[in-house]
Amino acid sequence: MKRRYLTYILLFGFPLFGCQNKVNAQSTYQQEWMALKQQNEALAFDADIHLSDAETALDKKFFQLRKQLLTDTNKQKISLFNSSFEELKPLIERSTLFEIFQSMPKGGLLHTHSGGFTDVKWVIATARKYKEAYVYDQADNDQFIFGQLGFFEGKVPEGFVSLNKKLTSDPGFEKKLADLLILKRDQLCTYTDYWIEFEKRFKRISLLLPYRPFFKEYYKKGFMDLVQNNVQHVEIRYIFEELYDFKKGKYPLKTSITDLQDIVKEIQKEHPEFSLKLIYSSFKFLDPKSIEKQLETAFELKKEFPDVISGFDLVADEAAGNSVYSFRENWVKLDELSKKYGVKMPLFLHAGESNSVFNKNILDMSVLNNPRIGHGLNLIYFPKTMELIKKQNKLVEVSPISNQVLGYVSDMRNHPARVLLSNGIQCSINSDDPSVYGYEGLGYDFWVAFVYWELDVKALKKLVFNSINYSSLNESEKKKALTHLTQQWDDFVQKTNQKLK
Numbered sequence: 324m325k326r327r328y329l330t331y332i333l334l335f336g337f338p339l340f341g342c343q344n345k346v347n348a349q350s351t352y353q354q355e356w357m358a359l360k361q362q363n364e365a366l367a368f369d370a371d372i373h374l375s376d377a378e379t380a381l382d383k384k385f386f387q388l389r390k391q392l393l394t395d396t397n398k399q400k401i402s403l404f405n406s407s408f409e410e411l412k413p414l415i416e417r418s419t420l421f422e423i424f425q426s427m428p429k430g431g432l433l434h435t436h437s438g439g440f441t442d443v444k445w446v447i448a449t450a451r452k453y454k455e456a457y458v459y460d461q462a463d464n465d466q467f468i469f470g471q472l473g474f475f476e477g478k479v480p481e482g483f484v485s486l487n488k489k490l491t492s493d494p495g496f497e498k499k500l501a502d503l504l505i506l507k508r509d510q511l512c513t514y515t516d517y518w519i520e521f522e523k524r525f526k527r528i529s530l531l532l533p534y535r536p537f538f539k540e541y542y543k544k545g546f547m548d549l550v551q552n553n554v555q556h557v558e559i560r561y562i563f564e565e566l567y568d569f570k571k572g573k574y575p576l577k578t579s580i581t582d583l584q585d586i587v588k589e590i591q592k593e594h595p596e597f598s599l600k601l602i603y604s605s606f607k608f609l610d611p612k613s614i615e616k617q618l619e620t621a622f623e624l625k626k627e628f629p630d631v632i633s634g635f636d637l638v639a640d641e642a643a644g645n646s647v648y649s650f651r652e653n654w655v656k657l658d659e660l661s662k663k664y665g666v667k668m669p670l671f672l673h674a675g676e677s678n679s680v681f682n683k684n685i686l687d688m689s690v691l692n693n694p695r696i697g698h699g700l701n702l703i704y705f706p707k708t709m710e711l712i713k714k715q716n717k718l719v720e721v722s723p724i725s726n727q728v729l730g731y732v733s734d735m736r737n738h739p740a741r742v743l744l745s746n747g748i749q750c751s752i753n754s755d756d757p758s759v760y761g762y763e764g765l766g767y768d769f770w771v772a773f774v775y776w777e778l779d780v781k782a783l784k785k786l787v788f789n790s791i792n793y794s795s796l797n798e799s800e801k802k803k804a805l806t807h808l809t810q811q812w813d814d815f816v817q818k819t820n821q822k823l824k
């Protein structure tokens with residue numbers, strides 16, 4: 324009996340032990356798998372967000388809505404991943420998700436530009452009401468380009484014709500002009516020299532914006548569009564120039580600030596939560612000497628309007644302009660200027676709006692006092708800098724649609740921001756130059772981020788609240804803004820849950 328038992332153990336026992344080992348190994352494997360899953364999740368940018376029961380319920384509904392959208396587009400053989408924003412825009416607008424993102428409180432828009440944030444169709448319709456509005460209807464030359472708008476009284480430059488007369492006599496011109504003011508990436512595979520075309524859009528309206536009567540209407544419309552889109556705060560990369568009218572001529576630079584303050588005050592009568600900051604912006608293609616002058620002006624304005632001017636930026640195509648590093652003498656002098664003017668001038672530089680590792684602008688971001696980074700697309704290729712940006716708690720302002728229109732990303736699933744978010748880099752969602760891309764508000768960008776990056780309510784909430792937490796609002800303004808946003812958010816969660824029952 325004993326022997327038989329021993330034989331049994333000898334014959335079957337070892338395999339049995341082996342089997343037990345296998346079970347152990349599998350359970351260690353499972354444990355490790357679960358631990359790794361949690362460890363990865365703990366590194367993500369939204370790890371500190373804990374959802375309420377209502378938010379968890381909403382999350383499940385959002386998940387189903389996206390699933391349904393993917394099933395439906397699949398059935399209809401719509402190439403969701405290889406189509407441009409332009410091609411998908413009607414589909415986006417018809418979707419339930421879009422309706423939800425339009426109504427979602429979005430906090431602040433931290434990255435947009437003075438020349439690109441008000442509906443171009445409105446620009447045309449409003450400009451034509453001024454008898455002094457003209458349009459250039461000749462072929463491009465060194466000074467003017469076809470479709471360029473401007474206000475003139477008395478001597479009108481050669482080649483310009485009355486805008487209203489032109490629109491009345493040529494019924495097709497309104498659409499033609501709108502197309503000249505909007506940049507489309509019709510299909511992902513068509514060739515366009517995007518930055519050349521992009522800059523032409525700004526040039527075409529550049530003479531309109533400093534005309535004081537139009538200026539006031541333009542910003543009021545832009546701010547109201549944001550308010551209606553549930554955006555409570557905006558920070559504009561603002562190119563300062565002297566406003567003018569035909570009665571008084573030119574006004575000092577600060578008139579644009581006091582005018583904007585007046586417009587904001589008017590909006591605040593009905594929407595007391597609305598706030599504005601301006602980031603003094605100049606151009607990367609200028610030389611350090613000119614930037615020195617620009618910085619002096621920025622400091623002068625900030626000294627007088629410390630609550631309006633939040634910082635300084637340099638814009639333009641990074642592939643064509645000077646590197647951030649080439650302005651090092653300017654950055655080194657910032658402390659000295661801060662002492663001279665008694666105010667700080669944080670930088671909000673565009674950096675890494677590029678797919679190339681030869682563009683090293685992102686390196687400066689961790690060395691400079693640059694609390695927010697515009698775009699940061701190639702940050703993922705600089706792991707040490709990525710680690711520093713995370714440690715320094717700096718935010719990357721992501722503009723998904725802009726990145727696709729300008730040719731940096733095609734399939735939105737491959738947007739670098741996904742890598743940043745999973746690595747714990749804080750980001751916010753922005754529209755950059757929505758009017759140039761043919762839309763208003765932030766709903767489209769949130770739709771794109773949610774659908775293509777497989778976000779959940781936790782991520783959405785973090786992105787929304789980041790836009791206030793990383794804004795340039797001062798501590799008391801931020802506190803007020805967060806109270807408003809929290810209340811709006813809770814309201815949105817409750818109402819949307821009811822709607823999606």
Ligand SMILES: [Zn+2]
Pocket residue numbers: 434435436673697755
């Ligand atoms: Zn920008």
